[in-house]
Amino acid sequence: MARARTEPPPRRRYAKRLLPADRREQLLDTALRIVAAAGFTEVTIAAVAEHGGVTRPVVYDSFGNRDELLAALIERETSRMRAAVTRALLDDHDSGDGPREVLITALRRFLSDVRTMPGTWRLVYFPIDGVPPLLRDHIRKARNEFRLPLRLRLGEWLASQPPAAGGDAVDLDVLVEIVQGGLQTLARRVLDDPEQFGVERVLAAIELLLGEIA
Incomplete structure (x- = not known):
């Protein structure tokens, strides 16, 4: 056989x-x-x-070990966030564009980075199970780092506007809070539904709002 x-x-x-x-x-x-x-x-x-x-x-x-892996992941992703903020709000400060164009360009860069690095920005804008305290601290610092250059860009834009009717100036601190909160909402939409909420569509709405404030 x-x-x-x-x-x-x-x-x-x-x-x-x-x-x-x-x-x-x-x-x-x-x-x-x-x-x-x-x-x-x-x-x-x-x-x-x-x-x-x-x-x-x-x-x-x-x-x-696992803790070392998570610490390295958090450090890498928050470094990417800081780099994105620098690209968006601090680069090309002397480009020659007016304050409005500089501000819109900065927001375009930021939202584009959000769209191209969804995994990174979901750590900031969406609730995730088991978030380590280290990441919470890094995100808090990243948001504060974002606020300062955003305040600079908005301040430059406000300074370029004619005086408001009746002499009532726009409160810069309030404007920063409104814009930062709005960007947080918009970033979530860009991440959640990028086809429906494309960057240029979002920017068109922001430009309209800036025109209304001015």
């Missing part, structure tokens, strides 16, 4: 070799996707290894 042929066992698949820095970024990207889908409580070394298609030792080579 002929012996049945036995298939060799499938070869184990190994993760593609990456430079340590590239592997670290890949694992942080994986952790961010887990956060977006299920919250911080679901981020574990095992989950990152499974979703990233690597073994646990590969993850441990980059991060000593």
Whole structure:
């Protein structure tokens, strides 16, 4: 009787070799996707290894433990937020454009960054299960950092406007609060429904409101 042929066992698949820095970024990207889908409580070394298609030792080579991984993720994402604020509100200060154009350009850059980095900005604008205290502190600081350059841009724009009828000046502090709160709402809409709330559509409404205030 002929012996049945036995298939060799499938070869184990190994993760593609990456430079340590590239592997670290890949694992942080994986952790961010887990956060977006299920919250911080679901981020574990095992989950990152499974979703990233690597073994646990590969993850441990980059991060000593879960806390180290989360701290690195929070630091990376808040650094991206700060960079986005700098690009939007502080770059090209001497571009030669008028205050209104500078302000609109700044808001366009900010909302565009929100749209292109949804995972990062969802950490700020949406409730997520198991948010670590460290992230809350970073977000609070990021919002304060955002307020200062926003106040600068709005102040430049107000200074360029003719005096209001009756001599009643627009209160800059109140305007900053209104605009920042409005941007928070708009950012959520851009993240939630980017097709319906495109950046240019949102900016058209902002320009109309600025015209009404002026």
